[in-house]
Amino acid sequence: MRFYEFEAKQLLKKHRIPLVQSELAKTADEAAKIASDIGGPVILKPQAIAPGVATASAKEVADPAGAKAVAAELLGLDDGGRKPNGILVEARPTGEAVYSLSFTYDGTTKRPVVAASDMAGKIDDLGDTHPDRIVRRHFSALYPFSDYIAKELAKSLGLGGNDLKRMTRIVSGLARLFLDYDFADLDITSLVKLGDGNFVVLDVQADLEIEARHRQRPMLNELGFSKDDLRQVREPTEFELAGARIDEEDIRGIISPIAEFDGNIGLVIGAGGGSLTLTDAVRKHGGRPANYAAIGGNPSVDKARRLTKLVLSKPGVEKIAVMSNVVSNTRADLVARGVIKGIIELGFEPADKILIFRVPGAWEADAAKILQKYGIEYCDRTVSISEAARRAVAKAG
């Protein structure tokens, strides 16, 4: 869950991480006022979630008049169907030196890790261009963070004297904040050493671990996050919201995730890795999926019925493919009943609307009987996912 930069900076400020002078403007006039308070050139950062929008559109302006004009323009940006949540207006001090820091979990060692560089930027990108300019230290999520780890990192950056001590304080503070608030990623892409020897953080990007959102509720409340704000990269569509409602209203089985694409083949597909594989398979054979709707966990007849109706009601969707990996617990016969019921309720013949049905696993013999009765092509486990997708796409035409 991506934080707006102003939110991340509120947390950093609370934990006494030194920050550049910065304030959030909700309007162009406010931006001009803040720019005038700061004095001199400022940087305007639209507060956005969609990947790349915030960094690609930050702009430097020379004076309050410039701030007003540019802020007005930035407030109109498209952030995945939303408007930016204000503009961060910041001083842009030039420093003697610049650094970057990145906290994340290393899937290889399975430990939290901090990386640092004596260049500004995202460590992930610097890793490609300047791998020799990056130093790393792993730490522990089991034991409390100890300052010496930050000191060793500062030392390996080549720092000494007061620089070493100041950097140690900042890295330690951020490491504790990273752990305490369950961040998945915390990137300080620009940390500047000023002429007076102090360090200030300029640019921050923070992502909360989505699975920790419940236990981090107090912090999220403090920042003003609404309960259902998951900070998706784009606003959910009507179709996606309707799918989520069907999922919520019936606890039997799970429909998640559900996403809308712009193709013509409706998909009612098995959950988890199966749905990823099936979507790829349809595309590989030239099909254009209209949606992603992973259904699993042994859904009820009613859940399958409602999902089928939703997918078939989407404009441009002529037919659906009902497919899954070999399932362990989902009852194929219940899925078959639900899908057929949904199609009949829409006033169609099931055989005209179902391209293929491949749900091998529990109760598959019963499912086969039902489908045979309606003249629907049924694939058992001897037909691979690739072959089932090929047949579905061929029939869709």
Place this chain on the structure above:
Amino acid sequence: MAVIVHEDFQFIVQGITGREALNFTRECLQYGSKIIGGVTPGKGGREVYGVPVYDTVREITETQRVDGTIITVPLAFAPDAAYEAIDAGIKEVIIITEGIPRKDASAIVEYAELNGARLIGPNCLGVIVPDVCRFGSLGGPAVDCRKAFKPGVVGVMSRSGGMTTEICNALTLSGLGVSTAISIGGDPVIGSTYVDLIPLFEADEDTKAVVVYSEPGGTAEADLARWTQENDSRLPIVAFVAGQFMDEMPGMSFGHAGTVVNKKVDSPADKMRRMREAGISVAEEIGDIPDLVRQAIGN
């Protein structure tokens, strides 16, 4: 020979009275697995399909040899259950529970390593050696499980539980069969990655090739590519990377918590490139896997 489990492997189930645990306990027993106890605090003294239930893990480990545990307790209790098992001396720990934040997973992994225990998962379905031992919930009811998993020569490691069964079913149908299959889990931090487990397959004389199923997100595939380049393994590897469509949708999450493309290394295209450069055979389509394995082992 087999990987992780064996004929006499004895294990327990933590959270045995939960809905999902009841199902897979019954399924494992029907499959022939030796479940010698279950743990649910406050429910000690009961029985589940003839398996005695205890309040604590230590009540079982003090009187019997316990080789492994399956943890399927509610989210908030999962780390505690893992620490309890590790402190009681259990060396093979599977966590099925989904949704454990990576900080907690990382702490559990570190604690397991310090105590010489191996963690599989979280968010996985466990391990199966066909017709020998099922340690987890792979394959569903015993009758369906036997259809999908037949003994054979291919080791399987998969980030998706469901796709573990799908791939093993295809290998079984093709006549190659499965030596050991491991559902390693779909989270960003898991106890055992491909690189941690492949030496076990290397040492297993029944395994002639390894199939790896992977998804967007994380460094596990890059690590496997590096391992392959650095080790002169006798085992050919066939890999499949799902979710290629996600490369067009940065930041969107599908499927497991770890399944998201944020960094370059997360991307299926990047994973496929790295593995191919390392000499791993990467399947374009899931259905190609059995033939690629046959080619690789010259069968």
